[in-house]
Amino acid sequence: MSVAFSRFHLDFETAVKSIFNRSLSRAGLVLLFSSGAILLLTAAQGKEGRITQIVQDVKVLAPHVAARPAHLNDNVTDGSAVHTGADSRAELSFADLTITRVGAN
Numbered sequence: 001m002s003v004a005f006s007r008f009h010l011d012f013e014t015a016v017k018s019i020f021n022r023s024l025s026r027a028g029l030v031l032l033f034s035s036g037a038i039l040l041l042t043a044a045q046g047k048e049g050r051i052t053q054i055v056q057d058v059k060v061l062a063p064h065v066a067a068r069p070a071h072l073n074d075n076v077t078d079g080s081a082v083h084t085g086a087d088s089r090a091e092l093s094f095a096d097l098t099i100t101r102v103g104a105n
Contacts (some may be wrong), residue, residue, distance in 0.1 A: 047078040049092035049100065057085030 051058070051074045058070040061081040070090065076082060082090050084104050092100045 006043075049076045049094045050074070051076060051082070051090060052093045053089075053091035053101075055090070056088035058088055058090045059083045059085075 008105045019077070047067075051070050051072060054070055054072060059067040060070045060074055060076060061083055062077070063079050067083065070082065076092060082092065082102055083089055083100055086104055088104055092102070092104045094100070
């Protein structure tokens with residue numbers, strides 16, 4: 001009777017460890033992928049600014065699109081540019097609270 005109980009106990013313990021290890025592995029993978037998604041979103045947000053101040057002649061140049069006059073709260077995405085004319089300037093704010101000021105160029 002004792003041998004049968006010991007064998008049952010070992011089988012049960014092995015099954016519990018197996019389930020626990022698989023659950024732990026799944027939780028680790030979920031955490032890894034979630035962290036990666038958050039990092040990608042954060043990186044994407046860090047590359048997008050918003051125009052918060054315009055003085056005189058400021059234009060936004062987006063890839064494959066003609067330059068257009070900038071407006072307050074316009075988004076400036078990765079690959080875009082801001083062009084300021086003579087005696088002009090612009091201010092861009094980013095999600096990480098960084099502010100960039102651009103003078104005449």
